[in-house]
Amino acid sequence: MSVLVLVEMEDPGQGEAGLSVVAEETLTFARGLPGEGVHAVLVGQVGQPGERVLAQCREQGVRTLFVSTDAQLERYAALAWARVVDAGLQVSGAAYLLGGGTPCGNEVLAHVAAIHDVPMAANVVHIVQLDPLEVERQVVGGAVLERIGLGGQLAVASVAGHAVAPAPSAEPTQPTVEQVAVELTPADLVAQVRRSEAREGGDTSALAGASVVVGVGRGVGGADRFAAAEALAERLGGSVGVSRVVTSLGWRPHHEQVGQTGSRISPDLYLACGISGAIQHWAGCSSSRTIIAVNTDEEAPMVTKARYAVIGDMHEVLPALLDELG
Numbered sequence: 023m024s025v026l027v028l029v030e031m032e033d034p035g036q037g038e039a040g041l042s043v044v045a046e047e048t049l050t051f052a053r054g055l056p057g058e059g060v061h062a063v064l065v066g067q068v069g070q071p072g073e074r075v076l077a078q079c080r081e082q083g084v085r086t087l088f089v090s091t092d093a094q095l096e097r098y099a100a101l102a103w104a105r106v107v108d109a110g111l112q113v114s115g116a117a118y119l120l121g122g123g124t125p126c127g128n129e130v131l132a133h134v135a136a137i138h139d140v141p142m143a144a145n146v147v148h149i150v151q152l153d154p155l156e157v158e159r160q161v162v163g164g165a166v167l168e169r170i171g172l173g174g175q176l177a178v179a180s181v182a183g184h185a186v187a188p189a190p191s192a193e194p195t196q197p198t199v200e201q202v203a204v205e206l207t208p209a210d211l212v213a214q215v216r217r218s219e220a221r222e223g224g225d226t227s228a229l230a231g232a233s234v235v236v237g238v239g240r241g242v243g244g245a246d247r248f249a250a251a252e253a254l255a256e257r258l259g260g261s262v263g264v265s266r267v268v269t270s271l272g273w274r275p276h277h278e279q280v281g282q283t284g285s286r287i288s289p290d291l292y293l294a295c296g297i298s299g300a301i302q303h304w305a306g307c308s309s310s311r312t313i314i315a316v317n318t319d320e321e322a323p324m325v326t327k328a329r330y331a332v333i334g335d336m337h338e339v340l341p342a343l344l345d346e347l348g
């Protein structure tokens with residue numbers, strides 16, 4: 023009995039690519055499950071895993087890293103990727119399958135669960151008990167925690183961003199890299215990313231992977247009033263995210279929207295300025311490690327849910343913050 027974790031790569035940036043922070047969190051979470059250790063499966067990478075990935079696996083106590091270097095799998099195809107994960111399950115004999123609570127993790131794991139006709143728990147934050155396995159997961163965008171049982175031969179769950187902090191294993195390993203070969207049918211590749219284009223003005227994935235997001239809502243007051251938020255995001259090495267009202271009014275493009283119908287973000291810091299904190303917005307930002315609200319209304323839901331709040335006009339607070347940061 024062991025745990026298999028679907029790991030994802032970080033967004034492409036400078037230098038050698040490594041596993042994402044969410045992957046490291048999920049591997050850390052996996053070590054809380056019983057059994058003979060943790061294995062990982064990495065899909066979509068052509069060529070052997072690089073030294074950085076292997077070092078991260080070593081540090082996380084991964085025993086086997088299953089990879090498929092099939093060129094057909096380089097572009098994301100949820101069902102085809104699920105076939106590889108399933109092959110990793112067969113070889114490892116794992117009784118638990120975990121992945122990050124990301125769009126990819128949730129979709130691929132749901133396919134694997136469907137293949138095995140077992141339930142899947144998305145966005146788990148906590149293991150309540152091990153035998154029989156019961157977990158707590160975020161629902162309604164994190165506004166509600168639900169406890170569910172995951173009994174049976176195979177337990178499938180995605181782990182919500184920041185459910186645990188990534189930590190090295192007390193027992194580092196020398197992971198074995200094992201190729202898994204799968205026979206794909208055309209049906210496995212029907213839904214596949216055919217091409218991707220960089221969005222005008224920068225990296226499409228900047229918001230979802232940002233460690234700092236400066237959120238801006240209707241309280242900003244107009245399309246021409248974003249300068250301070252943009253400057254602060256740049257100063258903190260982060261991205262600007264907005265509410266749906268802001269995109270609906272045409273003040274900012276849709277790819278910056280956070281929420282149920284936008285991006286789900288898990289930054290270390292979410293500075294939510296002039297955002298009321300409606301449940302549909304909260305659905306996209308509740309996994310942030312720390313939320314600071316800046317709002318004129320001390321009873322706004324975002325203020326009551328945030329860890330810290332500044333009650334004031336964002337057009338005074340943000341310039342003051344920028345001055346302070348220098």
Ligand SMILES: Cc1cc2nc3c(=O)[nH]c(=O)nc-3n(C[C@H](O)[C@H](O)[C@H](O)COP(=O)(O)OP(=O)(O)OC[C@H]3O[C@@H](n4cnc5c(N)ncnc54)[C@H](O)[C@@H]3O)c2cc1C
Nearest residue numbers: 239240241265266281282283296297298302303317318336
């Ligand atoms: C099906 C559906 C899906 C949706 N999906 C999303 C989604 O993905 N993302 C999303 O964001 N919303 C979504 N919504 C909309 C959501 O319900 C809210 O309407 C929206 O989030 C509100 O945006 P807001 O907080 O910017 O505006 P408001 O609710 O108008 O809040 C503005 C806030 O700014 C404060 N404020 C005003 N002036 C200042 C100032 N000078 N300084 C500081 N604070 C100030 C006010 O006190 C207020 O709290 C969805 C709705 C539906 C029905």
